[in-house]
Amino acid sequence: VSRFESITMAPPDPILGVSEAFRADTHEMKLNLGVGAYRTEELRPYVLSVVKKAENLMLERGEFKEYLPIEGLAAFNKATAELLLGADNPIIKQQRIATVQGLSGTGSLRLAAALIERYFPGAKVLISSPTWGNHKNIFNDARVPWSEYRYYDPKTVGLDFDGMISDIKAAPEGSFILLHGCAHNPTGIDPTPEQWEVIADVIQEKNHIPFFDVAYQGFASGSLDADASSVRLFAARGMELLVAQSYSKNLGLYAERIGAINVVCSSADAAARVKSQLKRIARPMYSNPPIHGARIVANVVGDPALFNEWKEEMELMAGRIKSVRQKLYDSICAKDKSEKDWSYILKQIGMFSFTGLNRAQSDNMTDKWHVYMTKDGRISLAGLSAAKCEYLADAIIDSFY
Numbered sequence: 001v002s003r004f005e006s007i008t009m010a011p012p013d014p015i016l017g018v019s020e021a022f023r024a025d026t027h028e029m030k031l032n033l034g035v036g037a038y039r040t041e042e043l044r045p046y047v048l049s050v051v052k053k054a055e056n057l058m059l060e061r062g063e064f065k066e067y068l069p070i071e072g073l074a075a076f077n078k079a080t081a082e083l084l085l086g087a088d089n090p091i092i093k094q095q096r097i098a099t100v101q102g103l104s105g106t107g108s109l110r111l112a113a114a115l116i117e118r119y120f121p122g123a124k125v126l127i128s129s130p131t132w133g134n135h136k137n138i139f140n141d142a143r144v145p146w147s148e149y150r151y152y153d154p155k156t157v158g159l160d161f162d163g164m165i166s167d168i169k170a171a172p173e174g175s176f177i178l179l180h181g182c183a184h185n186p187t188g189i190d191p192t193p194e195q196w197e198v199i200a201d202v203i204q205e206k207n208h209i210p211f212f213d214v215a216y217q218g219f220a221s222g223s224l225d226a227d228a229s230s231v232r233l234f235a236a237r238g239m240e241l242l243v244a245q246s247y248s249k250n251l252g253l254y255a256e257r258i259g260a261i262n263v264v265c266s267s268a269d270a271a272a273r274v275k276s277q278l279k280r281i282a283r284p285m286y287s288n289p290p291i292h293g294a295r296i297v298a299n300v301v302g303d304p305a306l307f308n309e310w311k312e313e314m315e316l317m318a319g320r321i322k323s324v325r326q327k328l329y330d331s332i333c334a335k336d337k338s339e340k341d342w343s344y345i346l347k348q349i350g351m352f353s354f355t356g357l358n359r360a361q362s363d364n365m366t367d368k369w370h371v372y373m374t375k376d377g378r379i380s381l382a383g384l385s386a387a388k389c390e391y392l393a394d395a396i397i398d399s400f401y
């Protein structure tokens with residue numbers, strides 16, 4: 001008998017497992033609205049032209065493949081902090097930000113979780129209800145206790161702002177509050193600027209530590225600056241905060257695993273100490289990060305022409321998602337004879353739509369219509385083409401009633 005007898009079969013991942021099921025389906029109308037990965041109108045993966053140009057540049061230069069420092073590529077770390085806060089942000093000149101390249105957003109969140117576990121024993125992380133499915137796994141595996149703050153209100157299909165604020169207020173002083181910088185996953189519902197001010201007030205009042213997950217900067221609205229406004233608001237107040245970043249979506253570097261963890265501290269000395277301990281955590285975890293994606297980001301941001309072209313492509317991607325969102329809404333309204341108000345689909349931001357379909361209804365979408373989505377009712381509009389909106393509207397209406 002095997003020595004691994006005690007190892008049981010793990011369940012498929014709630015998000016990435018959907019793509020596995022999709023690949024196994026042979027139906028010709030099948031549609032993958034599971035993982036948040038941008039597809040063109042032809043439903044094909046999209047490699048940004050600036051990425052191809054940057055890679056051609058890199059090939060011509062014939063760059064080395066030696067180890068990066070534990071903290072990653074310096075040019076990338078500089079560029080990513082400037083993208084986040086704005087190049088002229090005084091925090092950068094004062095060297096009050098510790099930036100370490102991470103294995104994309106997931107790896108950056110994990111580094112931060114390990115820092116919390118090691119230096120804030122007993123501290124809790126508060127996560128939104130609902131949130132991205134992998135957040136709980138990351139904190140569980142890092143042995144960081146977490147609890148939820150109310151966020152989504154099924155009655156209004158909107159933000160339960162009062163519930164959110166009272167749960168953050170009720171948390172033990174000095175808790176970490178995990179916030180989606182923009183394009184909340186899975187609800188697509190973001191606080192308004194006024195609500196962000198109140199969230200910052202209550203976090204300061206309770207001496208909590210804000211912890212932003214910024215996985216969609218520039219991809220939600222099409223503007224890098226607009227999508228970073230929540231983080232910049234907190235930073236402008238002089239708050240210390242953590243920010244995990246990802247270039248999976250906004251630069252289409254999904255499988256290159258490029259992101260960063262940033263810790264804004266009240267002094268350069270604190271930032272240096274924090275950075276040194278993040279390195280001490282990373283070394284035994286994966287030693288040092290992959291170079292390719294870091295070089296692409298550094299080359300795109302470092303070249304004014306490429307940087308501008310990137311901004312155009314982000315607007316193009318965000319624009320396609322916005323128009324497919326509108327088309328889906330129009331298709332549903334044209335077909336649905338009931339009085340149901342579907343306008344929440346239009347109000348949502350980013351690549352997802354939280355349809356309000358429950359588990360059984362989501363199952364019907366897959367079993368009967370071969371539409372693949374996560375069981376919490378989330379669909380990725382990034383995987384939807386205008387041509388498929390009619391079909392999807394039929395599936396949603398059939399499943400809803």
Ligand SMILES: Cc1ncc(COP(=O)(O)O)c(CN[C@@](C)(CC(=O)O)C(=O)O)c1O
Binds near residue numbers: 034105185247248259
């Ligand atoms: C809020 C949030 N944070 C972090 C990540 C991590 O992405 P990265 O590690 O590739 O940088 C995702 C990706 N969420 C996706 C798009 C994919 C996934 O589940 O991994 C999703 O479908 O929700 C995310 O939605």
